[in-house]
Amino acid sequence: MEKLTNDILREIGSLSRAIHSISDIKYKELKLQKGQFTFLTRICENPGINFIDLSNMLKVDKTTTTKVVQKLIKVGYVDKIQDETDKRGYNLFPTQKSIEVYDLIIKEENRNIEVCLDKFTESEKMVINQLVKRMSKNIETDWKNKKSKKESFK
Known part of the structure; x- marks a missing residue:
């Protein structure tokens, strides 16, 4: 599995x-x-x-x-x-x-x-924000491709 x-x-x-x-x-x-x-x-x-x-x-x-x-x-x-x-x-x-x-x-x-974000430092908050934005940007292209092709599991 x-x-x-x-x-x-x-x-x-x-x-x-x-x-x-x-x-x-x-x-x-x-x-x-x-x-x-x-x-x-x-x-x-x-x-x-x-x-x-x-x-x-x-x-x-x-x-x-x-x-x-x-x-x-x-x-x-x-x-x-x-x-x-x-x-x-x-x-x-x-x-x-x-x-x-x-x-x-x-x-x-x-x-x-x-x-x-309670108990996070300002630096940690900035890093989290940057990393989540990068994750979002990374998935956006894949999302657009899947959406346009409507791919299924293979």
Whole structure:
């Protein structure tokens, strides 16, 4: 039986699920469903972003992005406006409602960061940030290749 060479991705996954679970409970009162806050923050930070760029930024398929954005539009957090140069495309903009909750979401994200990095030195925090960014960059090419080829196990 094949053995796992390192459990770092399991730990990162567990960390991510715990943070999302905490956030989902907190954001329920804002009428945000599971994981929608990640889409909302990226739209607020990138007004006018299109579906494809948002999908790539969050490493999810376009179908997932479409479903989440439709729900965010329905509850008044996002406006979808037809692209002026490409009439087939749409750009996403935060509404005043989303701008008002954005600061609450960022405060919660900052609190989660503080909890996760409690008792780490500033130097350790910088190293962790750099290493995780490198990991993300390393996997991005593979993710794009797998996504485009929809490869199966061989």
